[in-house]
Amino acid sequence: MATQSADFQTLSRRYTADKGFRAFIQKGMSGYYKKRDLNKANFQDWQGARDLAAEIKYEAINHLDKYLLEFEAKITARGAKVFWAQNAESARDYILKVAEENNVRSIIKSKTMTSEEIHLNDALEKRGFGVFESDLGEYIVQLRKEPPFHLVFPAMHLTRGQISDLFQKELGSEPTDEPEKLTMIARAVMRRKYCEADMGISGTNFAVAETGMISITENEGNARLTTSLPKIHVALLGIEKVLPKLEDLSLFLPMLATAGAGQTMTCYNTMYAGPRQPGEPDGPEQLHIVLLDNRRTELLADAEQRDSLGCIRCGACLNVCPIFKNVGGYSYGTTYGGPIGSVITPHLRGLKNWKHLSAASSLCGACTEACPVKIDLHHHLLQNRRNGAKSSPNPLEKVSFGGFSLLMGHPALYRLASGLGRIFQPLQGLVNGTILDPLRAWTGSRKFPTLAPQSFQEQWKKDRGGKK
Amino acid sequence: MRISLFIPCFVDQLYPNVAWSCVRVLENLGHEVLFPESQSCCGQPPFNSGYWDESRSAARVTMKAFKDADVVVGPSGSCVTMIKVFYPDLFKGEPDELEARELAAKTHEFSSFLVNVLGVTDVGAKFDGKVTFHDGCHGLRELGIKSEPRALLANVKGLELIEMCEAETCCGFGGTFAVKYAPISTAMDEVKCASILETGADTVVSNDSSCLMQIRGMLEKEKSTVRSLHLAEILASK
Numbered sequence: 001m002a003t004q005s006a007d008f009q010t011l012s013r014r015y016t017a018d019k020g021f022r023a024f025i026q027k028g029m030s031g032y033y034k035k036r037d038l039n040k041a042n043f044q045d046w047q048g049a050r051d052l053a054a055e056i057k058y059e060a061i062n063h064l065d066k067y068l069l070e071f072e073a074k075i076t077a078r079g080a081k082v083f084w085a086q087n088a089e090s091a092r093d094y095i096l097k098v099a100e101e102n103n104v105r106s107i108i109k110s111k112t113m114t115s116e117e118i119h120l121n122d123a124l125e126k127r128g129f130g131v132f133e134s135d136l137g138e139y140i141v142q143l144r145k146e147p148p149f150h151l152v153f154p155a156m157h158l159t160r161g162q163i164s165d166l167f168q169k170e171l172g173s174e175p176t177d178e179p180e181k182l183t184m185i186a187r188a189v190m191r192r193k194y195c196e197a198d199m200g201i202s203g204t205n206f207a208v209a210e211t212g213m214i215s216i217t218e219n220e221g222n223a224r225l226t227t228s229l230p231k232i233h234v235a236l237l238g239i240e241k242v243l244p245k246l247e248d249l250s251l252f253l254p255m256l257a258t259a260g261a262g263q264t265m266t267c268y269n270t271m272y273a274g275p276r277q278p279g280e281p282d283g284p285e286q287l288h289i290v291l292l293d294n295r296r297t298e299l300l301a302d303a304e305q306r307d308s309l310g311c312i313r314c315g316a317c318l319n320v321c322p323i324f325k326n327v328g329g330y331s332y333g334t335t336y337g338g339p340i341g342s343v344i345t346p347h348l349r350g351l352k353n354w355k356h357l358s359a360a361s362s363l364c365g366a367c368t369e370a371c372p373v374k375i376d377l378h379h380h381l382l383q384n385r386r387n388g389a390k391s392s393p394n395p396l397e398k399v400s401f402g403g404f405s406l407l408m409g410h411p412a413l414y415r416l417a418s419g420l421g422r423i424f425q426p427l428q429g430l431v432n433g434t435i436l437d438p439l440r441a442w443t444g445s446r447k448f449p450t451l452a453p454q455s456f457q458e459q460w461k462k463d464r465g466g467k468k
Numbered sequence: 469m470r471i472s473l474f475i476p477c478f479v480d481q482l483y484p485n486v487a488w489s490c491v492r493v494l495e496n497l498g499h500e501v502l503f504p505e506s507q508s509c510c511g512q513p514p515f516n517s518g519y520w521d522e523s524r525s526a527a528r529v530t531m532k533a534f535k536d537a538d539v540v541v542g543p544s545g546s547c548v549t550m551i552k553v554f555y556p557d558l559f560k561g562e563p564d565e566l567e568a569r570e571l572a573a574k575t576h577e578f579s580s581f582l583v584n585v586l587g588v589t590d591v592g593a594k595f596d597g598k599v600t601f602h603d604g605c606h607g608l609r610e611l612g613i614k615s616e617p618r619a620l621l622a623n624v625k626g627l628e629l630i631e632m633c634e635a636e637t638c639c640g641f642g643g644t645f646a647v648k649y650a651p652i653s654t655a656m657d658e659v660k661c662a663s664i665l666e667t668g669a670d671t672v673v674s675n676d677s678s679c680l681m682q683i684r685g686m687l688e689k690e691k692s693t694v695r696s697l698h699l700a701e702i703l704a705s706k
Contacts, residue, residue: 322659326652360648362653363642382515404514404522406525409529442650445689446686447686452481452483454484455480456479
């Protein structure tokens with residue numbers, strides 16, 4: 001078994017055994033559901049909005065060549081530099097090069113999952129740069145030396161008490177239970193970092209081809225400071241983030257806010273169209289746009305699952321996923337957790353080592369129902385299972401389903417087995433729940449159903465005399 | 469109407485009463501019920517696990533069994549989804565794709581058939597008890613069945629429906645998922661059962677026996693007095 005798969009089994013077992021933790025996550029989500037539904041109701045037609053969003057994304061993803069070039073031409077004309085990074089390494093190298101060439105010492109970051117994907121912080125720190133996360137949740141997990149727990153809520157797994165303890169230990173602050181006070185403690189540290197930093201690294205929510213702009217949405221104002229105070233701004237984005245028109249944002253901004261955090265609009269929505277222009281008194285002197293492929297083009301080549309490039313990283317699928325809510329973000333071992341992560345990680349990091357995530361689903365479809373851009377998430381899990389069974393079949397499963405297919409493919413054999421089952425069923429009772437019980441994965445927590453004395457088929461035959 | 473009954477393999481083996489309940493309800497409404505005996509399994513277990521070749525050989529038995537049927541009705545949102553939604557995918561590009569599509573078009577889930585095809589919401593049933601309803605995911609999200617079972621339950625004399633908070637949350641069964649990832653499946657079952665118990669209902673009802681197997685498995689293990697019944701069993705009660 002691949003390590004990743006074994007790790008998932010171990011971690012998911014550990015997290016599901018912790019009922020207090022599960023209740024904490026469920027409770028956190030229940031507040032989100034209320035706000036999300038309230039804001040969905042503010043849309044004239046939420047389902048219609050989803051249809052439109054899916055259509056716009058379809059257009060963008062199927063014409064990436066056109067829209068990315070248009071975006072590059074427009075933003076370059078205003079002095080930004082665009083770097084096309086084929087993989088994580090080339091993206092990291094480019095950012096390191098910019099930092100070194102400009103004698104950067106301190107770097108401040110606003111929230112960017114794409115930087116997690118390319119393990120940017122590690123690379124920067126190894127070269128001696130000080131790197132500070134400015135998003136409160138990201139800052140908290142950075143202090144704990146943990147990755148984000150959730151795409152949108154990186155520290156949702158921590159209680160106020162845990163955060164207070166962390167600040168006390170790492171920052172020497174007084175213990176407190178008040179969110180406002182905790183925020184002020186982090187803010188006091190952050191303000192200094194903004195002024196010291198000579199490079200700001202941000203993510204990007206959307207890139208607009210028509211106007212050559214990037215759009216960043218946030219709730220804390222930290223991204224604005226990150227992108228405007230330091231003399232260099234580096235914006236990192238996957239190539240799938242481009243939208244054709246500026247007016248598309250009138251749909252996507254409120255949609256992202258509603259699906260992602262249950263808000264009408266995110267507090268701060270900023271557009272960036274280039275570095276400081278001649279005659280402007282402030283803003284960064286340099287703007288670098290790093291467009292990341294990192295196997296996204298392979299996903300683009302998969303006609304069945306291409307729509308998953310439409311993801312706006314809102315996290316709505318995680319929030320409704322009963323698997324995520326019970327195993328938490330760290331069980332996955334991926335940058336992108338939850339249903340969208342289970343779908344795209346096999347494409348981005350290899351099917352063989354990551355196909356287990358597609359198997360770890362009851363295929364309930366809550367994710368697909370929640371997705372604002374209508375990615376066919378749970379059906380993609382099925383396709384990943386099919387692709388995985390084809391490219392590297394599990395020998396035991398292959399044999400079992402071979403037997404199954406023989407049995408079910410021949411109704412006479414099926415009837416014979418149904419008779420044999422009735423003979424052998426009492427034997428299971430002798431070993432029920434013990435290590436000898438072949439069904440113990442079920443019987444450990446659930447009672448196993450008993451076969452009816454006679455199958456319906458037999459009863460029908462007797463009762464209706466073979467009426468077909 | 470001549471109705472061919474599609475009885476999923478595990479209902480055949482474990483819950484024949486669910487099948488008989490369907491027979492009774494449909495016959496009481498004046499329809500002729502047929503049961504093609506050569507049916508076995510719809511092929512969902514290997515399909516869901518990724519073994520589509522193996523799935524097709526079981527599915528072909530089902531297709532053959534119902535080739536001449538006018539209309540096919542089954543008491544499981546999940547197995548009906550396999551035929552109605554997934555057969556067209558499974559047989560895409562195969563020589564019998566058309567046959568798969570024909571079967572998909574004439575197959576219906578039991579409650580949806582009663583309400584949407586026959587136009588019946590009152591089958592004259594009587595059941596004394598407080599009931600809560602679990603929406604099986606396949607029926608709910610693949611087939612869009614939500615109001616149909618509730619419309620039928622609303623007309624059962626003596627029955628009080630109490631909705632649970634987590635009605636639309638998966639019970640955690642998911643076929644082989646329930647044993648491959650038993651701890652996760654169990655955690656989901658716990659959430660579901662807690663939500664059922666919270667309603668104070670004495671019976672949990674669903675239109676899917678597979679979900680009920682998972683729910684019942686835990687309720688019985690925990691020695692709960694809450695019963696679990698298939699919708700058809702309620703509708704066949706007098």
